[in-house]
Amino acid sequence: MANPVPPPPAQATEGKSASSLVEAPQWADGKPSFVLDDITGTRHDLSGSSGRVVLVHFFATWCEPCREELPALQRLLERSRNSGLAIFAVSVGEPDARVRRFFEPMPMNFPIVLDRDRATSKTWRVEMLPTTYVLDRDLKPRLVVEGEFHWDRVTGEQLFDTTPPVRQDR
């Protein structure tokens, strides 16, 4: 299980992360962004979630830990239903048909968006799956988790707290 640590500001380093966990993302203007279709064909622009705490969870259907985390994210969303949490699950580099079929037996109440050509995951410097970014209400990155994480142990309050998180030991 990965330990969540705050990422450095995107502009702090030129392509190198101070934390060694993640290379600095290459977002335009230093702000996380994406515009992606979901599996129903609806287009989602991350900027529309400004004002909410957002989890952006990069995954693939072939990724075994991802298969367990996705239902856990669904449960987190349900626990945080009155707090305005938003979650996007970003499928990386897979055909639409495969992703749709994967979710048929386990529908989620958050958008499953499709990074078909991996351009978004590349911009966000996603190097392993799953990788999850937690963005604050200004859509600034507050946490990044590389690897699996037990979201059932996280409360909404912890996500919304702007102080550094308590480290989660394995």
Add this chain to the structure above:
Amino acid sequence: MTWNRRNFLQAGLSTSLIAALPRGAAAQHVFTPKPDAWRNFEMVTRVELAKGQGATQAWVPLPSFSEPEWTRPMGSTWQTNARVAALVRDPKYGAEMLHLAWDGGEAPMAEVTSKFATRDRAVDLAKVGTPTPLSADERKLYTGATELIPTEGIVKQTADMITARARSEHAKARAMYEWIVDNTFRNPKTRGCGVGDIVAMLKSGDLSGKCADLNALYVGLARSVGLPARDVYGIRVAPSKFGYRSLGTSSPIISKAQHCRAEVYLTGLGWVPVDPADVRKVVLEEPPGNLPLSDAKVAAARTTLFGAWEMNWAAYNVAHDVKLPGSTGPAVEFLMYPQAEVAGARLDSLDPDTFKYVITSKELTSS
């Protein structure tokens, strides 16, 4: 299996362990491909898609890779109700495919018959000669990064660690091969042949996968230390003649027999065939299954598959990041399966319920 620093030691131990094995251990199983007679094969790929779904396209990889010493493509013919059926070639790697397009109406169908000849290959690793040198463009191509095979960062760090004590190209190539055999494993749960995302493998410590993962890891490591290397994507077409059930087909239907191999170019030797992924396949799948590395069949495969291939296998291409002509969708990481799109949406080549294709092979008279 999680790779950790202790595994570094295995890079050094593995070679000495192999050297220390009693000669009888490897000698108990004979696995000695030699470039003797050519074998002729015919492979038929039949694609059928659902009727009335809208504009449809398909791309069928063809066994077009040509190397005069071990693989000779002999052309493809086809029957189809497609409006468009054209042989096209990827401009970067020369990967050949049949591009088909239908407007809608009848159920799309195509049957492609390909003929080719193969001959077992074995490089005499002790005989340094003057092989055809790589051109500057080839060297650049086969030492360069691809979307999923970078040659810097953790890939280079890992390769540098593995080859720290190797003084020659051959020693480096061998060290990386042995490291993959020792530290990776074939995962039966991996869909198809895997994805080949080697950074994800190294960063997560999950060094499991199938051939497109494990051999891509070899290619990435080799390229990162300046050794030209390439994946060779293909499909198994016949049983093994050396008694390996896991290294051959068990029926004329080979729809799921895709297999990726690898080569590394060494000065004085030329392209050297390697296949550490198949060593791990023998470990996992050779009856009775889950064999130790010390097993005679595993040891023989380990020895042979650095420098030789049995050619019960057809080579499609060496292409990465293949843009499918006529598609507005993303490039495919590699072209080893038929691909299709309906109304612009890419189908899943690994889901027979939604994308039906059957591939069969038969051996023709040998020359």
